[in-house]
Amino acid sequence: MIDGWTAAQVKAAEQPHLDAGEPLMHRASAGLAREVERLLRDAGRWPAPVVLVVGSGSNGGDALFAGALLAEAGCAVTVVPTGSRLHEEALAAARASGAVVDDAARWSTVGEAGVRLRETGAAVLLDGVLGTGTSACPALRGRARDVVAALLPWVTAPTAPTAHAAATAHAAATAHTGPLVVAVDVPSGIGPDDGAVPDPTVLPATLTVTFGAHKAGLLIEPAAGLAGEVVLVDIGLLPDLAAVPPAVSVPDRAS
Numbered sequence: 001m002i003d004g005w006t007a008a009q010v011k012a013a014e015q016p017h018l019d020a021g022e023p024l025m026h027r028a029s030a031g032l033a034r035e036v037e038r039l040l041r042d043a044g045r046w047p048a049p050v051v052l053v054v055g056s057g058s059n060g061g062d063a064l065f066a067g068a069l070l071a072e073a074g075c076a077v078t079v080v081p082t083g084s085r086l087h088e089e090a091l092a093a094a095r096a097s098g099a100v101v102d103d104a105a106r107w108s109t110v111g112e113a114g115v116r117l118r119e120t121g122a123a124v125l126l127d128g129v130l131g132t133g134t135s136a137c138p139a140l141r142g143r144a145r146d147v148v149a150a151l152l153p154w155v156t157a158p159t160a161p162t163a164h165a166a167a168t169a170h171a172a173a174t175a176h177t178g179p180l181v182v183a184v185d186v187p188s189g190i191g192p193d194d195g196a197v198p199d200p201t202v203l204p205a206t207l208t209v210t211f212g213a214h215k216a217g218l219l220i221e222p223a224a225g226l227a228g229e230v231v232l233v234d235i236g237l238l239p240d241l242a243a244v245p246p247a248v249s250v251p252d253r254a255s
Contacts, residue, residue: 001249001250001251001252002214002219002249002250002251002252003213003214003246003248003249004213004214004215004216004217004218004219004220004246004247004248004249004250005213005214005215005216005241005244005246005247006192006193006215006216006247007132007133007192007193007215008193009213009241009244009247010132010212010213010215010237010241011132011133012244013212013213013237013240013241013244014212014237016240017235017236017237022236024211024212024235024236025058025061025062025065025090026065027211027233027235027236028062028185028211028212028233028235029061029062029063029064029065029066029068029069029090030065030066030069031209031211031233031234031235032062032063032066032126032182032184032209032211032233033066033069033070033073035182035207035209035231035233036050036066036070036124036126036182036209037070037073039124039180039182039206039207040075040123040124043123043180045123047070047073047074047075048075048076048121048123048124049075049076049077049078049120049121049122049123049124050067050070050075050076050077050078050122050123050124050125050126051077051078051079051080051117051120051122051124051125051126051179052064052066052067052077052078052079052080052094052099052126052128053080053082053107053125053126053127053128053129053147053148053151053203054079054080054081054082054083054086054126054128054129055082055083055128055129055130055131055144055188056083056084056085056086056087057083057087057130057131057133058087058131058133059128059129059130059131059132059133059184059185059188060081060083060086060087060090060128060129061086061087061089061090062090062128062131062184062185062211063090063126063127063128063184064079064086064087064090064091064093064094064099064128065090065093065094066126066184067079067094067097067099067126068090068093068094068096068097068099069097071094071097071098071099072097072098076098076100076120076121077094077097077098077099077100078099078100078101078102078120078122079091079094079099079100079101079102080102080104080107080147081101081104082104082129082143082144082147083129083143083144102116104143104147107147107150107151108143108146108147108150109146109150110149110150110153110154112150113147113150113151113154114153114154117151117154117178117179122179123179123180124179124180124181124182125151125155125179125180125181125182125203126182126184127148127181127182127183127184127187127188127203127205128184128188129144129147129148129188129189130144130186130188130189131184131185131186131188131192132185132186132192132215137198138188138189138190138191138192138196138198139189139198139199139201140188140189140199140201140202144188145199145201148188148189148201148202148203149201151203152201152203154178154179155178155179155181155203155204180206180207181203181204181205181206181207181228182205182206182207182208182209183203183205183207183208183209183227183228184209185208185209185210185211185215186208186210186215186217186218186223186227187202187203187204187205187208187223187226187227188202188203189201189202190202190217190218190223190226190227191217191223192215192216192217192218193215193216193217193247194216194217194220195216195217195218195219195220195221195222195223195224196217196222196223197222197223197226202226203226204225204226204228205226205227205228206228206229207228207229207230207231208227208228208229208230208231209231209233210230210231210232210233211232211233211235212233212234212235212236212237212238212241213232213237213238213241214230214232216246216247216248218230219248219250220248
């Protein structure tokens with residue numbers, strides 16, 4: 001069985017580690033970078049250009065620190081900010097490693113997004129717009145929604161399998177004709193606790209790299225169908241959560 005916990009349960013487990021000064025974000029981003037590398041190697045495209053679609057919160061920080069590591073490894077990294085501010089330390093690390101910050105306005109219509117995808121040669125879109133600390137309604141709004149809506153036609157082309165159809169991320173990586181989508185912790189726009197998808201403007205992921213513990217929403221439809229392969233990066237929370245009843249438990253399809 002795979003257990004899933006709510007955002008509040010995971011946050012409570014994180015807090016003592018954060019209070020102790022443990023580098024949880026760096027652990028998460030290092031695991032995220034490893035999984036992106038694995039996906040690209042499976043596709044025979046390592047190193048390759050990566051586009052980070054980044055929001056204002058910690059989720060964006062995870063994506064930016066991972067982008068810094070990918071840039072250091074030889075990937076051309078482009079940052080598309082969808083929030084009014086970005087995680088300052090993570091942004092500085094990404095810039096120092098060679099990442100380029102683009103204007104989100106250039107990614108806000110379908111035509112412009114297609115041009116930018118071709119110009120960057122993006123093999124992977126890293127969805128770091130929203131994480132588990134969203135409002136009661138997780139639907140994207142404003143510039144973030146505009147950018148994701150503009151990207152959707154390019155990652156759901158009829159000739160490419162979506163996260164719904166691909167049995168594994170490896171199968172998607174070897175067959176996909178557009179950029180692969182890697183969701184950071186959860187696909188942006190899904191309910192992390194209940195799996196709700198209040199607005200269909202969500203990038204369907206080939207791979208979701210989640211941190212600390214499986215989020216309950218990743219195991220519940222309809223969100224589960226947008227998560228693709230879900231890989232858990234252990235950042236040190238599992239012993240704490242072992243004493244906490246999970247919100248949901250589902251059969252492990254890989255077993």
